[in-house]
Amino acid sequence: MSTLQLLFKNRRAGETVFMTGYKATGGYQALEKALTKMSPEEIRTLVKESGLRGRGGAGFPTGVKWGFFPADAPGPKYLVCNCDEMEPGTYKDGELLAADPHQLVEGMILSAFALQTGVGYIFIRYAYEQQAGYLRKAIEEAKTAGYIGKNIFGSGFDFELYVHGSAGRYILGEETALLNGLEGKRPNPRMKPPFPATRGLFGRPTTVNNVETIANIPHIVSGGALWFRDLALTPGSSGTKLYGLSGHFNVNECFELPVGIPLREIVENYGGGIRGGRKFKACLPGGASTPYLTAAHMDVALDFDSLQKVDSRYGTAGVTAFDDRTCMVAATLNLIQFFARESCGWCSPCRDGLTMMRWLLETIDNGQGTVEHLAMLKDQLENISGNSFCALAEGAMGPVAGLLNHFEQEIVDHIEKGHCPFRK
């Protein structure tokens, strides 16, 4: 059975759909409906009832986040879209924007109406310059059509939308670091509280949401909360999800599939199995910060709650597969190297702890590790977890925890043999 395509409904290989194509399949009807027939509060309630959870990795319920927002407070307020998609293995927002940029634009206008924010920013990573260009064009088209600007659909609601570029660095995906970056300051994360809903961009109430999260809003307004919940396969979940496949799959593409699809289906039906007829050994189920799943997890449903039960995370649903020849120590070393390099250096658990972990994993991978190094690795895991200033180091602990949970024997093999058992 094929999945109903919402986010990828206009997606054609090598094409980008703009206003004409977008409207041809119902684009901007949700916006018209919302601005002419619904109150901001009704939309916020609808989003809450839909069960939509943030698609940027953390999975926080969008309606609850919006519930903290002082929509009725006077003065400037901001809606910021986080398109700093930089977690290795995650490329779904880039695919969405390359196919159908108006979806995000409509979602932004609609969300801004729901939150009563007059200004929106789309913060987009340096490497997505092509997508930034598509967004600028889509915004111009929306302005011409009267969907952005003054008194949209005669509702009295005014909205301006800007695309804001960046210049690299993973930490910008952390919402408070992003706000510093957007303000033109050095993008260290900020202390919370105050949360952005209280004091965010330029000190004003701000909501930061992911691209895919916002792109879902028009569909929820069109289809309703119950319909949206029913799109998912598991109870308590809702909606579809963009799964970006990578690593050792035969097919490394991005698919829109239900939340709650079992891992086996991703691996066998969509990934087309593992390349070269080799065996599936493990995967990162939702980006570089999510603990590994193994062949024992084939029947686990990919959704927020089911993955939490097996000590992993749904994350961004970017699934990176590893075949049976992969050394999981080396894979984890690669991941830790990424996080250590991308640390902003603000707090010591992250700045020093990740560097220490990289050294430990390197030492073990080189065959020079001892049982003391293994003990130190566990010690670092315990002491970094829960002690860093923001979620970067916490996320970096995901693959290390996964390594120790499922592949500790591989570490021991490296130590006992004095070399990597996977390298000839």
Add this chain to the structure above:
Amino acid sequence: MAQEEKIDSIGLLDENELAYFVAHANELEHPREMVIDVLRAIQKNHGWVPDEGVELTATILRLEPIEVEEVATFYDKIFRRPVGRYPIHVCDSICCWSNGGQELAEQFKQQLGIEFGQTTEDGLFTLLPSCCLGVCGCAPAVMIHQQHYGPLSREDVGELINRLRREASA
């Protein structure tokens, strides 16, 4: 605001760019939000951001140079040192790593005769390691001037380098 002295962009920005940034800085409530835009424009014109570029950005946005510098040095895609005409960002994150990214990097090093962080003698290429470029379905990949190339095979490397050499001499 008696600060209407004419700013000399010393060739780092063209007249239109300078006029645009100055006008926006006067109009925006928080001109500082443009710091990356100005730095990127300077880099686009000059290849990298020299000290004078940091000072120019500070002047336009009415900031202290240190406030620009602490931003400029934070980002890995802003160059505060000279680079070649084609900086090649080679992705070394997990998806590229699992698809021969290390071998691809070696191939570039070999064919260009340089290590990471170095520039070829003809000033054309600088080789840089980069974190995930967001094209994980096309691994292994590199990025040159915000354009992605991937998946790249061993043979593609020579072809790509030759094409850029031809483009540079045209």
